[in-house]
Amino acid sequence: MFTLLTPSALLALLGLLVPLAIHLWNRRPGRTVQVGSVRWLAASANRRLRSLKLEQLLLLLLRAAIVTVLAVALAGPAWQRPAPPARGQVLVSPELLTSATLPSVRPLVDSLRRRGYEVSRLEKRFPLISAEEWTAIVANPTASDSAGYTTEPDFLWARAAQAAQRFADRPVHLLTPAKLADLQGTRSNLPPNLTWQLIPSPDSGAWVQAAGLSGADKLRLLVGRSDEEKTTFQPITVARPDVAGAVSVPGLPPLRYETSATKQAVVRRADDSMAVPVQAAMRLRVYYTADQAEDARYLAAALRAAGSGLLVPPVITVSASEPSPSDSLTWVFWLSKAPISTAWKRRLDKGLSWWQQASGPGTAVTSSFGPAGAEVLIPVLRRDTAAILPPSTAVWTDGSGQAVMSRRTEGRGQVYTLHTRLNPAWSGLPDSPELPALLLELLQPSAPTLDLARNDQRVIAPSQVQAAIQRSSDSSENAPRKAVRPAPDTFTDLRAWAVLAAALLFGLERLLARRRPISSPVSPA
Structure with missing residues (x-):
């Protein structure tokens, strides 16, 4: 649909009076008429005025058209296309x-x-x-x-x-x-x-979240179940096949126990849509010297409490006899002033986790720390003066930002250094109910193979x-809901085409003006 963006510009059409006035007053010279007496001239002039009329009508129309097209161009001609109906x-x-x-x-x-x-x-x-x-x-x-x-x-x-x-x-x-x-x-x-x-x-979901070995012939499974209201986990103990075989768990699809070439056992669904590695029970060794026997007693109690939160409780050994690097251990808690030997460093390269705490008299401090959500912070009374070896990251930090425990990677293993001690004279850790939860975060294996969000049906x-x-x-609860805005119409600007048309008309007008016949001048009587 043709429309004008600025209709008021059509006042420029008053310019049509200009070519009209030119054509009315710019008349061609008359023919030379021989008369015998001048008394007939006045009457002839009066007749010419009474017979005033337009001449060169085509030229007049062209000039009027030029003015009209320019006026329309000033008015902003456009082609308006209604927007298509908005589809949901x-x-x-x-x-x-x-x-x-x-x-x-x-x-x-x-x-x-x-x-x-x-x-x-x-x-x-x-x-x-x-x-x-x-x-x-x-x-x-x-x-x-x-x-x-x-x-x-x-x-x-x-x-x-x-x-x-x-x-x-x-x-x-x-x-x-x-x-x-x-x-x-x-x-x-x-x-x-x-x-x-x-x-x-439509239905609740059930899956195996984690698996572990319990004893020589038992398999421990952490079975998750989720519906619209809740997600729960239940540990279940079943018989372990010797090498490979079916595992039957009520409410779960058929499962198989398999051992790969790398001796990594997995529990796999029959349709191969899930495979959970089977974790062996962790073996923890707490070694202490006489000057840290009290620390070992607190640590052993906290480890047993933390172990109850694992799918397979760890095997914990507390001894004043120094362990051998050849022992099959997952963690070594080294409560001694002796440094890590070369043999133990080789075990660290293979994935051993090592715990050590402050040695020496330390220095008195006044600070505290605690996990997120803890009701009571754990005080720190003394801390070691040894420098933290790079590259280390802080695991626990006090209120001043100083590391209470740091972690350093050694090959595939980790070295955890507690910069205070599990002793009432050094910190409030021995009496804190948060200690088992803090240790559980360290003992917990890496993130579960299956993402919980994938199975959560709540x-x-x-x-x-x-x-x-x-x-x-609207910010007001009683405010009316706003209507959906309609899509705007689209416009195609035609001003350039109007100017081009005016230019073409002007060229045609010049051509006709040059071809207008020229009359001879009036000769004197």
Whole structure:
């Protein structure tokens, strides 16, 4: 549709009076008429004035057209195209596209499609899903590719806000799982054009979180179970096959116990979708000299308390006899002033963990430290004066930022140095209820093979999502919800074409003006 951006500029059309006046007053010279008497001249002149009329009509029209086109160009001519009707968006998370619950949401999605909604993936750039692709995905959800999907904290909150902003001119319907693990972190404020529907998982999940050897013929499994309300863990002891064989656990799919060529035992699901390494029981040796016997007593009690939190309790030996580097040990707690020998350093290179504490008289200090959430801080009364060997990182720090315990990597092993002592004269660690938990963090093996978030089936309350959407429309709870903004029309500027047309008309006018016939001048009577 043709429109003018500045209609008031059409006042320039008054310039049409200029070529009209020129044509009325700039008349061609008359013919020379021989008369016998001048008495007829006055009458002839009066007749010419009474017969005043336009001449060179085509030239006049061209000049008027030039003025008209220039006036229109000043008015800002444009071609207005109405914006296409805003189509709603249905955004489906890739995790839901691969879930067995997808067929249950098909009626909703098909209904929205019939109302003109487009279906897209909740991914970067929100790629569209065609009708044929949607039918194929619903027929076989597990065959869909969700490799680009991530469940990092704040992912769904951030992606929902991005989708609502990307399609701010249209309604957006979001379909995602209701898993609490996907919706951790900071909740975003969402605009009112977003409708977020959470789809719960159909069944509870059960899996093996960790596995370990218990004795010569027992297998210890940490079985996790999760449903919409809670996630629990239960240790289960079953018979261990000699080399390889089936492992039966109630409520779990078929499992197999296998030993690889590297002698690493694993518990594997029959469909190969899960493999959990089997950890052997840790062997801890506490060695002490006479001057640190009291420290050893406190340490042994704390280690036994910490061991109860492990899947397989460790084997703890407390002795005043120095251990041999050839012993099969996981940890050595060295309560002695003697330095690490070369033989033990070779064991460190192979993955041994070593604990040592301050030696010498130390120096009196006044500081404290404690784990996050501790009700009572642990006082530090004395600390060693030895320099911390680089490269070391602080494991525990006091209120002044000084390391209470540091860790240094030696090959594949770790050296932990406590810069105070497990002695009431040095610190409050011996009497602290936090000591077993602090030691458990050190003894705990590396992160579990299976990510807990992958199996956590707990769901978020839909009211939390609705509260985020309602609060984003206005800071007041009673404020009216804002309407979705319609998409603006598009305009194509035609001023350049108007100026070009005026230039062409001007060239044609000049051509006709040069070809106008020239009359001979009036000769005197």
